[in-house]
Every structure is written in C-alpha cells, then in structure tokens.
Amino acid sequence: MKKIAALLLTASLAACNQQPSQVQSHEQQKPTSQSQMEHAADVLAYVDPFIGTDGKGKTFPGATVPHGMVQLSPDNGRTGWDWIAGYFYPDNIIAGFSHTHLSGTGAGDLYDISFMPLTRPFKRVQTEGGPADGTIVSHFSHEQEQASPGYYRVRLQDYEIKVELTAGARSGLQRYSFPTTATEGVVRLDLGYSRNWDKTVATHVEIIDAYSIGGYRKSTGWAEDQRVYFYSRFSQPIASQLLFVDGKQVSHTQAEADNIALELNFDLAQSQSKDRSLLVHTAISSVSIDNALANLEADGKLLDFPGTLAAAKDAWRGELAKVRVSASEDNLRQFYTAMYHASLAPRLFSDTDGSYKGPDGAIHQAEGHPRYEFFSLWDTFRALHPWKTLVDQARTREMMDSMMDHYRVAGRLPVWIFQGNETDMMLGYHSVPVLVDAYLKGLTDIDGEHLLNAALHSAKQEAFGLASYQQLGFVPYTERKWNVALTLEYAFDDWAIARLAKALGKEDIYQEFATRSQNYRRHFDAQTGFMRALDPHGQFRLPFDPNAYHPEDYCEANAWQYSFFVPHDVAGMIEMMGGSAAVSAKLDAMFGTEQALDEFPEWISGYIGQYVHGNEPSHHVPYLYQYLGEAHKTQRLVRQIMHELYTTAPDGLAGNEDAGQMSAWYLFSALGFYPVDPVSGEYVLGSPEVDSADIQLENGNVFKIRTINQGPEHVYVKQVTLNGKPLNGYILRHSDILAGGELVFTMSPQP
Numbered sequence: 001m002k003k004i005a006a007l008l009l010t011a012s013l014a015a016c017n018q019q020p021s022q023v024q025s026h027e028q029q030k031p032t033s034q035s036q037m038e039h040a041a042d043v044l045a046y047v048d049p050f051i052g053t054d055g056k057g058k059t060f061p062g063a064t065v066p067h068g069m070v071q072l073s074p075d076n077g078r079t080g081w082d083w084i085a086g087y088f089y090p091d092n093i094i095a096g097f098s099h100t101h102l103s104g105t106g107a108g109d110l111y112d113i114s115f116m117p118l119t120r121p122f123k124r125v126q127t128e129g130g131p132a133d134g135t136i137v138s139h140f141s142h143e144q145e146q147a148s149p150g151y152y153r154v155r156l157q158d159y160e161i162k163v164e165l166t167a168g169a170r171s172g173l174q175r176y177s178f179p180t181t182a183t184e185g186v187v188r189l190d191l192g193y194s195r196n197w198d199k200t201v202a203t204h205v206e207i208i209d210a211y212s213i214g215g216y217r218k219s220t221g222w223a224e225d226q227r228v229y230f231y232s233r234f235s236q237p238i239a240s241q242l243l244f245v246d247g248k249q250v251s252h253t254q255a256e257a258d259n260i261a262l263e264l265n266f267d268l269a270q271s272q273s274k275d276r277s278l279l280v281h282t283a284i285s286s287v288s289i290d291n292a293l294a295n296l297e298a299d300g301k302l303l304d305f306p307g308t309l310a311a312a313k314d315a316w317r318g319e320l321a322k323v324r325v326s327a328s329e330d331n332l333r334q335f336y337t338a339m340y341h342a343s344l345a346p347r348l349f350s351d352t353d354g355s356y357k358g359p360d361g362a363i364h365q366a367e368g369h370p371r372y373e374f375f376s377l378w379d380t381f382r383a384l385h386p387w388k389t390l391v392d393q394a395r396t397r398e399m400m401d402s403m404m405d406h407y408r409v410a411g412r413l414p415v416w417i418f419q420g421n422e423t424d425m426m427l428g429y430h431s432v433p434v435l436v437d438a439y440l441k442g443l444t445d446i447d448g449e450h451l452l453n454a455a456l457h458s459a460k461q462e463a464f465g466l467a468s469y470q471q472l473g474f475v476p477y478t479e480r481k482w483n484v485a486l487t488l489e490y491a492f493d494d495w496a497i498a499r500l501a502k503a504l505g506k507e508d509i510y511q512e513f514a515t516r517s518q519n520y521r522r523h524f525d526a527q528t529g530f531m532r533a534l535d536p537h538g539q540f541r542l543p544f545d546p547n548a549y550h551p552e553d554y555c556e557a558n559a560w561q562y563s564f565f566v567p568h569d570v571a572g573m574i575e576m577m578g579g580s581a582a583v584s585a586k587l588d589a590m591f592g593t594e595q596a597l598d599e600f601p602e603w604i605s606g607y608i609g610q611y612v613h614g615n616e617p618s619h620h621v622p623y624l625y626q627y628l629g630e631a632h633k634t635q636r637l638v639r640q641i642m643h644e645l646y647t648t649a650p651d652g653l654a655g656n657e658d659a660g661q662m663s664a665w666y667l668f669s670a671l672g673f674y675p676v677d678p679v680s681g682e683y684v685l686g687s688p689e690v691d692s693a694d695i696q697l698e699n700g701n702v703f704k705i706r707t708i709n710q711g712p713e714h715v716y717v718k719q720v721t722l723n724g725k726p727l728n729g730y731i732l733r734h735s736d737i738l739a740g741g742e743l744v745f746t747m748s749p750q751p
Helices: 034-038 289-299 305-320 329-341 384-391 393-410 431-440 448-459 466-472 483-503 507-523 570-576 580-592 621-628 631-645 658-671 734-738
Strands: 073-075 096-098 114-118 145-148 151-156 161-167 171-177 184-190 199-209 212-220 226-234 240-245 248-250 254-257 260-267 277-285 323-328 355-357 363-365 416-418 682-685 692-696 702-708 716-722 731-733 741-748
Touching: 073 151, 114 161, 114 171, 114 277, 151 305, 161 305, 171 289, 171 305, 184 277, 199 260, 212 260, 212 289, 226 289, 240 254, 254 260, 277 289, 305 329, 323 329, 323 658, 329 658, 384 393, 384 431, 384 658, 384 734, 393 431, 393 448, 431 448, 431 483, 448 483, 448 507, 466 483, 483 507, 507 570, 570 580, 570 621, 580 621, 580 631, 621 631, 621 682, 631 658, 631 682, 631 716, 731 734
Parallel strands: 702 741
Antiparallel strands: 073 096, 096 114, 114 184, 145 151, 151 161, 161 171, 171 277, 184 260, 199 212, 199 254, 212 226, 226 277, 240 248, 240 260, 323 692, 355 363, 682 731, 692 702, 716 741
C-alpha cells in the first residue's frame, strides 16, 4: 500500500475554525491521493467515530471532548446487546439524542436526558424494549450522517430536520435546522428514556424562564444510585409546552414523577435564523440543577455552535498531537481512531466547583484535582493505564487521586466504578497495579505508606473469595464461579503489592506478597498442561475439557485463554510448564486449535484458534514467544492481529472496546512494544506497523520510533537499535522512552 506521511499536528487558524460543512461523512472521508492528504484539514480527518459502532465494538459515534463528562450521541430507541452504546450501525431509526453513554462495555446503562426535535404528526414504531404504544422515532440513512471528533450530524428523514451535535467539558450543544416550510418546531424531552435498561426511580422538570428548563433523572441499574441533573438553555423563547406525567397530560409548568416527558413548542416563523435553526445547550451534574447551570456557564460559548465546535476540535487536536505517526492510510485511520477511543475514559465527573456525588450517596468535594469516574479496571489495567503513563501523565496523576478519593469515602479501592457508584463488576483488585505502576513511575504524589495500606486492605478482605484465597492459596470451585480466574488475577495483584513494598523498604510485606503472587501454581495440572479448578482439598474438578467454554471456572473464557495468565512471572510459568520447548508447543497448539464457536457467547470474539483477542485475559499471550527465544512468532502474530482483527469498517473492532483497552493494545503494538507485565515499567518488543512515530513526552523530550524496510509483508524484525546501539534482548524500559531518543526497527520478509 502506498505510504503517506502523517500531517503536522499543529493546525492552521483556518483549520481551527473549520465549519461543520467541512466534516466528511463516513463514506466520503478517505482521501484518495497524497495531495488530498496534504490538504486535509488536520489529523482529525483520520479519526472515524463510526469504527466500533457495528459488530462487537459497542462504541458510540456522537460528540464529546477528551475525557469529557458529556457524550452527546444518538440512540436508536431499542434495548439489547447490540444497543449497549445506544446506537448500532445497522439500525435505521433514531429515537433521541442523550447526553451520557458508555464506550464499548459489556452491559448497558446511562442514555440520560434525551432530546428529540420533531414536527407534528409524530412517527411511532414498535421497538425492542420500547413502550406498548410505540417509540417516537425518525428514520435516517448513513448517506446523510457524519461524524468526527467533537461533532456529529444526521438528517431525520421523517421530519426533514438536520441535527448537529457538539460538546464541551460538561455540556452538549445541539443545533436543529427545521424545514423552511415549518411554522412550528417541537423539542421533546423524555426523562423516562432507557427505563428498560435501568429503572427510573424519580424524574423532575421545570420551566425556569422563557428560554430555560431544568430537572433531573434518577435511576437504578448497573449504576445503582445514578443522579443526573441538567440545565438547558434554548436560542429562542418557548411558545408553549405540553407536560406528560406517566403518559397523561397535565397542566403544569413543573412536575415530579417516575416518568416525565415534556414537549416544547417553538414558533419558527419568529426565528431570526434564515435556516430556521434552534439551539439547545445542556449541561449536567451529579449534584444539583444549580451546579448544572454553573457547569453550563463555565463551559462558555453559550449557544455558540461554531465556537463550541472549534473548541472541541482544538481539544482533540491537542490530544492527538501527543503522538505523530507516519503510516499507510488505513493504519493512520486505525491509529488515530484508537487514540480517540483511548481518550474517552476515565471521564470527568466533578462539577466546575469540584463537587460530585460520592459512592456513599453524599456530596463530596474534589480538592486540588478534578474527580474522574468510569474506571473499567479489569480491562484497562492491562494496557490503557500504562498507555496514559506515556502520553497523559498529568491526567494520570488526577486519575490516581480520584481512585484514592474513592478509597477515602468507600473504605476500599475501586473495582469498576462509574457515575459515583461501585459496581463490583468483574474481578480482582486491579486498582492496585494501576496505582502502583503510577507510583513507581513517579506519576503520583500519594504517600507510599498510605497507598500500601489501601492496597493491603483490598488484599486482606474476606469477600470475593479472598478468605479462601488467603487460607488455602486458591479459590475453590465449590465456593465461587470464576475461581481459577480469581486466583490468577489475585496473584498478579499481589505481585504489584510486593513491588510497592520492596520500593518502600518493607521487606516482610514484600516476602509475604511475593509468596502470595506464586499462588498461580496451585491451579496448574502438569498432566494436562492447563490451569484447572480445585475443590477445597486441592483435587481437580472432573470432567475437564480445555476447549469447552467454562464460565464457572474462568471469567468469560476457557482453560486455554487463562492458563497463560501469569504476566508477572513468565520465567516461573515456563519452568512450571516444562520448559521453553513445551511452552512453545503449547502456544502453537493454542493458536492452532479451532474454537467450537457455537458453544461460546457472542461477546467472546476475535479468534485465532483458541486465542481470543476480543476479550482481555489473553491480550499479552502473543508476546510470550519472546521469552522463549522465538521472536519471529510474536512478530508474525501481532501483525496478523493488527491486520485481521482491526479494520477501518464500522465493525472494525474484534470485541468490546472496553473503555479503551482494545484500542490501547493496538496503539502499543503498532508502535512495536507492549506492557506484558503492566506494573514492571518494561515493554516487550513486537513488530511495529507504523513507518515512524514521535511520542511528544510531557517532560519535553521526544521518543522517536523509526522503521527501515517497512511493508505489509515485512513483519519480521531483523535488528533493533536504541540511540544507535543494538538493543540486546527484547525489553524496552519506560525510563528509556522518557529519556527521549530513537528506537529503530529494521524489518524483513523472512524470520
């Protein structure tokens, strides 16, 4: 494929003021020549928010800013696995534009504060999980839909209304362009929307003045105590309104109930806009309507669509400028879309005054830093957080403070938190390796003793199988599902505690947790070569089929995918499994043994044999060949995964995006290295897919990656040099990157 140099990421003033009409549609946005590339507005042209909206990705295409509180995006009005992010690319209806969305998760929630512009009469269709009398919707087509960072546009065909979305840090701005023949426009607010995902427990709305409304939606679901307050300002006065409480019209200007809908009527004949446009600017808060108003005012550019859009795009330019890449056209699109997705979580949660709803239900104050939420730690400890320690160090500090704030209020470190709630989703105490990694890299001012005490509290709980783990050295299958996975992941987290204790000079704690980190050995069956479930007496569960999907013992996986989860002690694992030759043969068998696909749920996806890239537990496995002296197998596999399991189509992600983990794997691997042990400060070399990359480090240094003889068939690495000297072995250190310099890969078509 023709190679194209990446654009300089310093945008011109004209590019900064790019108008929405310049944003390209999903079908039109691929430049066809180098000349067109050079005249594209900037690097934002290589981000496609539609990637991941089809298939397994579960991403949303709407408008947001890096790590923003608001994700203003369309919803199809259906419930089910395919609509976890609210929008599913194969669908052809839109039911509203709501202000909160999850990115690539395995469960649905949010979709709060949903607006829909309409003209009468309304179109209703029956939708999965919708009300009995049908859902108010409009049809749309992808040919009349566009998206880029900070911007989304679609035409609602049933009403001939053009909808445009952009966002600030805590607010979303919508622009509706009604037909020029329309004399009245309707904006419908549905506070009961998504009630089939999570139960609405209370809603409130009030007409504040001729231009403003406010209210809240409180719900319980995955986030058990979710509170979203809002304040909305319109660009022209409300002519009249219809208020519906639990489906019945009432003659009030405010109401509180389980389910409220508000229809606001606007006199379009009085519109000062030639295209009969109406702006709706909405900010949200977890605290109060007044705080939502303060957030709206703090975001600035009130009802200024071009200004808000320009600011959103500038924020994304700054975020994507942290890595400047030269690569093929497809790889540029994959890389910068991955950077985009990796910058959606964790996300801002505290208001402009620092207040936020805490996990105890009370209102708290973030001191000296903003509060972040949406920590999908079972996924993101592996690569997303290590990625942020390279390219987002200042924000990493704030995120570590946020996790410790959670510990202060909730009494334990977070497991999987969002919207001020601990969901206890998934397993492990993976906030520990994330915090320890940041501490050892000097990216937090948290006192080491305090951090160690918090980590020890997590490790010495009795819930989640930890009582048995501490007593027996493993979690028995008679006690809990996912028992093998629990032991293996606890062992890794224990290694993180051991590393922290060592750094603090706590030799007794180091020895205790270094020993605990060896508990992975308890599950190994030398006869079969797999990690297997144990009863309380240490006897393996029978019968045993390593190829079968076995969620009782392995978290969303089988024995193949979890048997290599020993990222902290690969050398010990190799010795335990019989040496390099035996492990090499076992890995070969893993990648060569076909899955019984009909036995696996649809969220287990992205197969190469028994390797599953669409789920996280085996993300490090392709890099294990490096430890066996078989670098060429790692190189071939990582390039195969990047080529086959990441594409630029809407279904271009092989599995759930999982808050950035899927993208972070690609970002590291495309640069040529990956954090197999994400608490070690070391990266294992692979095979870079880019031609070159410059990482702009926050300390002012630049780390350069260059390839010689790069090409689609040149997947093998002949030589690696660091600052002009051969790099011995297969390890690149975090400190090497921070020092700046140049890493050069010489590529070859032969191993």
